Amino acid sequence: MICDAHVHFFSPGFFGTLAAQRGVATSDAIRHLGWDDPISPDALADRWVAEMDAQGVSRAAIIASVPGDEDSVADAVTRHPSRLVGYFMLDPTQESAENRVVRALERGLRGVCLFPAMQRYSLHDERVGRIAGIVAGFGPASETRPPAEGGPSGAVRRPILFVHCGVLSVGARAKLGLPSPFDMSKGNPLDLHTLALRFPSLPIVIPHFGAGMFREALMLADVCPNVYFDTSSSNGWLKYAPGLTLEQVFESALAVVGPERLLFGTDSSFFPRGWHRAI
Secondary structure (H helix, E strand, O other): EEEEEEEOOOOOOHHHHHHHHOOOHHHHHHHOOOOOOOOOHHHHHHHHHHHHHHHOEEEEEEEEOOOHHHHHHHHHHHHOOOEEEEEEEEOOOOHHHHHHHHHHHHOOOOEEEOOOOHHHOOOOHHHHHHHHHOOOOOOOOOOHHHOOHHOOOOOOOOOOOEEEEOOOOOHHHOOOOOOOOHHHHHOHHHHHHHHHHOOOOOOEHHHHOOOHHHHHHHHOOOOOOOOOEOOOOOHHHHHOOOOOOOHHHHHHHHHHHOHHHHHHHOOOOOOOOOOOOOO
């Protein structure tokens, strides 16, 4: 059984947000990118499940990839509850953030995704702490396995906090000529230490092995058993670690976190490419 812990759900809302920032029609933005129009959340959900069937993927965690697009993923999960697990991007500095988290979790979403470099906030910000507290308090206290791991039909899974650390780049923004004034100093995995200790039952997933901050991610995960890694993307951050190979990264990660805390992911995102089998 293949479960993919990291797939982006590029909904009409995602393209609409980027098009508005570019000052063009959504159809023009999609045409410029050379990607397929998702049509609707339901149509995109159906296409992903068909693609998963074709590729032999049993389940996937799909991520609403702009703040405020959680309803798109919630609709997709409602349509295919046994195949899709819903995550969504959140900006915790917004006044509506806490209400959005509660509403999304009540709709069945299971992952709150933070991108501190993108929205330029500190992981020590108490607004982040309040969000983490809401997520940690939702669901059974005894269950700490990430929801994308699979398991028996109907099994309950505790929601997670997903935190992008290290180098951050968004290919769609670059292709559309949109600025990306991200603050990489906000994405140090070690800044999660206090949060991980404060909420020891809260699973915290760091994608891409820390995206260039592998050493820091390993240090954090070694002392915090509620920290997980995902293996997604091409892991191009290896260019910042001369001599390090992906095989060595896996060996080190397995030695520190073990197979139970290392989640397979591809960072698949757009069609017509579909599921990124090469990863």
